[in-house]
Amino acid sequence: MTSPEGGTKRDLVRRHVEDMIGAGLSPHERLPTERELAETLEVNRQTVRGALDELEREGVVYRLQGAGTFVSEARISKSFELTSFSEDMRARNMRPGSQSIDLQVGAAGQTVGYALGLSPREDVVRVRRVRTADDIPICLEESTFAAASVPGLEGGIEGDSLYDDIRQRFGLVAVRADQEIHAVVLDEEQAAALQTPPFSPAFLVRRTTYDARSRPIEYAESVYRGDRYSYQLSITRP
Structure with missing residues (x-):
């Protein structure tokens, strides 16, 4: 399924997270939870998790079990x-x-x-x-x-x-x-x-x-x- 702005809902989540980081989130600053992102963007948590998985593989974010998802240092x-x-x-x-x-x-x-x-x-x-x-x-x-x-x-x-x-x-x-x-x-x-x-x-x-x-x-x-x-x-x- 595609988002109204074009692309998939996973793309929508990616763009939203990347925009948040570009707007001034510092390295090692925590992102909103999967639940909060899902509610804000009106998508399911599986979609959010998939987008964060991609961003983690690309080194944009990192996760700490029990603590959340954080902004990575720029490479x-x-x-x-x-x-x-x-x-x-x-x-x-x-x-x-x-x-x-x-x-x-x-x-x-x-x-x-x-x-x-x-x-x-x-x-x-x-x-x-x-x-x-x-x-x-x-x-x-x-x-x-x-x-x-x-x-x-x-x-x-x-x-x-x-x-x-x-x-x-x-x-x-x-x-x-x-x-x-x-x-x-x-x-x-x-x-x-x-x-x-x-x-x-x-x-x-x-x-x-x-x-x-x-x-x-x-x-x-x-x-x-x-x-x-x-x-x-x-x-x-x-």
Whole structure:
């Protein structure tokens, strides 16, 4: 059965809840009960429950048994395009930043050396940062470059965007990347840095970035909070 406004009655419930959230309900604020929503919209509770099930699967709301349905924290959705963290946040009208920056020079080691085509003994510059969006910690990021390709980077990053800095100062332009994504949980140190409980779900992203000539210029490992970050894919049938 359809609602007078078009669409199903379940769509009507969805729109009503989404409008309530858009009108100013804060994250973790409780929604009206299923009974109250059913009475307000003149639908049955099964219809309300079905709409809330959909919204919960999409991360819009969450439920606590015996307590009710609550507004979820907004997630930052990342599409599969090669963009920097700063570019991602600005595209979503959020302010990118870093809570801490640690730059060190040391031996590449086996993993980084292999990714960058270096001897394990060659020097690299490691840039470790806690990345934030509107001052909320989102990601632990470690980017590594061959020291010879970024002379002086260990002295500090100029601006918020590392990709902008290495392009302007060293002529390194990221064109494509090979990337792996793994589901992990945060250890206690990572959780403290991201201001979230230990053993919370997270994404571990390993990425090797290449220039236009397919030369590796960066190896990066980033850990994203699972409750504040998601990946969006567009797929087609062959």
